[in-house]
Amino acid sequence: MRVVVDQDLCGTTGQCVLTLPGTFRQREPDGVAEVCVATVPQALHAAVRLAASQCPVAAIRIIESHPGDDERASAEPAPSPAKPERHAVKHQRNPGGHDGTV
Numbered sequence: 001m002r003v004v005v006d007q008d009l010c011g012t013t014g015q016c017v018l019t020l021p022g023t024f025r026q027r028e029p030d031g032v033a034e035v036c037v038a039t040v041p042q043a044l045h046a047a048v049r050l051a052a053s054q055c056p057v058a059a060i061r062i063i064e065s066h067p068g069d070d071e072r073a074s075a076e077p078a079p080s081p082a083k084p085e086r087h088a089v090k091h092q093r094n095p096g097g098h099d100g101t102v
């Protein structure tokens, strides 16, 4: 499992950092949350899911691992799902609104 924070959405509440200080941290000086682990250890999966569910602005995204991901991850750059997901979230939060595309 990997976890990412949409830093455009993060409301800097620090709740995820309080829940899992070894997984999340707040950057200086603006308090936006960052993920400080490349992959989430199995023992913390439930806690990360809880932190994601408790984020007041749904800025935490979980990327589930699948068999074979570890080998690919070491051979290729990590995929960057944040932008498509961010787009999807903005669309959900602004139904019918303009998404900036022409």
Ligand code: SF4
Binding pocket: 005, 009, 010, 011, 012, 013, 014, 015, 016, 017, 032, 033, 054, 055, 056, 057, 058, 059, 060
């Ligand atoms: S809980 Fe959500 S809004 Fe609060 S710091 Fe973490 S990612 Fe940001």
